[in-house]
Amino acid sequence: YLLSLSGWRGSFxxxxxxxxxxxxxxxxxxDGHVKPETKNITLGAGVRSPSVWTLGLSHMGTFGLGxxxxxxxxVYLSFQYGLPLALAATLGSLALLTGMFFRPLGxxxxxxxxxGAIPLLRLGTILGCAGVGLLAIPLHYPPLAITGMACIAIGSTIPYTSVFNEAAQLRTVSKGVAQGLVSVISTPTVLLGPPLIGLLFEQTHNFTLAFGSIVLFGCVAITASFLAGPALKREAS
Structure with a gap:
């Protein structure tokens, strides 16, 4: 809508x-900030922490995947279902923006x-991966797309609290270091995902392999979420 009124520059x-x-x-x-009790603020402690890595990789398959x-x-909705780009963008945004209600719900x-925080994290990684898998299926079946987008909207947002709350409770790593590293570790899907999708879509002219490649990130996240529980039991206060 804004594009038709003011162009790309005006929209941005x-x-x-x-x-x-x-x-x-x-x-x-x-914010009522209270100076926290200082733990181990060295970066090395965070890098060596299995909990930080498993939480970060789990976050990669939830927030990063979304x-x-x-x-x-x-583009997917426009290409797969022939919708006008403006309508496709509106529907896609509405579907994914509903996820903002699931973050506080988590x-x-x-x-x-x-x-529990870890079961919720596991649920989120599974939903996100399943949602992308549904979108990758080469069928023109709207309920499939709706279900896939719903799974991604929920899975990418509802475990947000799980990740950062658990990172803040680590006994061996300070809150700032743990949460910062978790965010950094989760970036591959955000940085590599969109160009990878674009490259594969350009080569194959469909979204099966393009979205299928993101499922791999989701599988890594699911594995990490199941490893996060034992790691946190050893390191959490």
């Missing part, structure tokens, strides 16, 4: 201004002991 300008407005708003928020697919979902579920 509008969203950029909204982003600046949100930053200014946060500058006036009192971002990689979000970059191509409009925190609520953990806080109320309805589900």
């Amino acid at each position: 300008l509008i969203w950029g201004l909204l982003g600046i407005l949100s930053i200014i708003t946060w500058l006036f928020v009192r 971002n990689a697919i979000a970059a191509w979902i409009a 925190g609520i579920l953990i806080a109320r002991n309805i589900i």
Whole structure:
């Protein structure tokens, strides 16, 4: 919609201004910061921590996977189902943006002991991987796409609290180091995923192999999420 009104530059300008407005708003928020008890703040402790690596690789297959697919979902819907690009972008955005409601839901579920952090993390990695797998199936069947996008929307957001809450509780690594490294370790899907999808789509002219390649990241994340439990038992306070 914004593209038709103001072009690409105008669209990016509008969203950029909204982003600046949100930053200014946060500058006036009192966060009640309390200086935490210092643990091991060395970077090496984080690099050597199995918990940091398993959490980071799990995050790669949830939040990272969702971002990689979000970059191509409009093109996928337009190509696979013949939708106008503007409509495809709208539907893709609505489907994935609903995931923002599942991020706080994950925190609520953990806080109320309805589900543990690690089981929720495992659920998220499985849902994300399954969702991409459904989109990779070369069938023109709308319920398949809807189910796939729903799985990605939920799987990429609901375990967010699990990752960073568990990283903050490590006994051997400080919160800042642990959470920072988890974010860095999770970046391969975000950095490599979109160009990899584009390259494979250009070569094959379909999304089967393009999205199928992202399933590999999801499989790594699922494996890491099941290894995270034992690692955290050894390192968490």
